[in-house]
Amino acid sequence: MSAPLTPPDRPSNQQPGDTRAPWPRPATEEEPVPTPPQEYGGPGARPLDGDDGPGLRSELREALLVVLVMTVCGALLGVLWAWLAPHVPLVSDGRAVYLKNAEGEESIGADGTFMLLGLGLGVLSAAVVFLWRRRGGVPLVVALVIGGLLGSVLAWRLGMQLGPEQDVVSQAKAVGKGVAFDAPLRLQAKGALLAWPIGAALGQLFLTGMFGPRDPEPFEPDWHAPQPPRD
Numbered sequence: 001m002s003a004p005l006t007p008p009d010r011p012s013n014q015q016p017g018d019t020r021a022p023w024p025r026p027a028t029e030e031e032p033v034p035t036p037p038q039e040y041g042g043p044g045a046r047p048l049d050g051d052d053g054p055g056l057r058s059e060l061r062e063a064l065l066v067v068l069v070m071t072v073c074g075a076l077l078g079v080l081w082a083w084l085a086p087h088v089p090l091v092s093d094g095r096a097v098y099l100k101n102a103e104g105e106e107s108i109g110a111d112g113t114f115m116l117l118g119l120g121l122g123v124l125s126a127a128v129v130f131l132w133r134r135r136g137g138v139p140l141v142v143a144l145v146i147g148g149l150l151g152s153v154l155a156w157r158l159g160m161q162l163g164p165e166q167d168v169v170s171q172a173k174a175v176g177k178g179v180a181f182d183a184p185l186r187l188q189a190k191g192a193l194l195a196w197p198i199g200a201a202l203g204q205l206f207l208t209g210m211f212g213p214r215d216p217e218p219f220e221p222d223w224h225a226p227q228p229p230r231d
Contacts, residue, residue, distance in 0.1 A: 062133060063143035070125055070147025070200075071154060077196070078158030080117055081185075085110040087164065088183035092172035100180050110185060114156070115192040122148055122199020129200075130207040141204055148197030156193060160185050 086109035089100040125148065129140060163185030165171045175181045187193075 056139075059137055059139040063139040066129060066140060066143040067147040067150065070144070071150040073121065073125070074151030074154030075158055077114075077117055077121055077151060077155035079162065081110075081114050081155060081159040082162035084117070085113040085159070085163070085185060087185075089180045090168065090172070090183045091180050092175075092177055094177045097168055097172050099183075108188070111187060111189045111192050114159075114187060115195040118148075118152055118155075118192065118195030119199040121151075122196045122201075123203045125196075126200045126203030126207060130204060130211075134208075134211070141201055144200035144204055145197040148200045149193065152193040152196045156187050160187075 088110075090097050091100045122144075126144060129144060133140060160166070164182035166184045168184065171181050
């Protein structure tokens with residue numbers, strides 16, 4: 001009697017009942033081929049430039065342009081502030097300078113005017129940027145904040161130079177005793193410098209949330225749909 005032959009699909013050292021595959025299963029055409037990682041940093045990374053929208057490099061260039069334009073527009077805010085801010089009248093008695101109206105509200109009117117103008121320009125700049133780039137994005141919001149802050153600082157310094165004379169003593173001597181003259185334009189509350197960037201950031205977020213492009217709805221399979229017959 002001859003010895004039992006070993007089945008061709010199991011090596012001689014495999015015990016009966018062992019269901020493990022003795023050799024690696026060859027790949028078939030139905031198995032998916034692993035996709036090599038992308039060149040820009042793997043899955044989830046932001047491409048520098050793409051066909052489906054502006055890439056990171058393009059957004060950074062646009063953000064830099066927004067910062068430069070808003071900084072230059074700070075000169076407009078400075079001119080409007082020097083023109084619209086109420087003037088504080090002063091008077092001299094020959095020895096000291098006093099407020100002509102001790103209970104007047106002109107001293108805080110300059111801060112309020114700067115803040116209102118900053119908020120208005122913030123909303124306007126956000127609307128312009130949104131009409132230019134409806135996709136929005138973090139770089140544009142950061143650019144609006146930085147550009148608004150730089151523009152506010154420029155407006156503050158320029159408005160002071162365009163306002164009344166800064167040297168109060170020499171101006172008091174020039175006009176004489178008992179004659180009222182305008183006090184230098186000052187910004188008492190430095191927090192007013194944040195009106196423009198805050199207004200721009202809030203305006204951009206509001207416009208993007210209300211009128212910006214929406215993300216596509218996730219695909220939900222219809223499990224109740226009739227399935228095709230199997231062969």
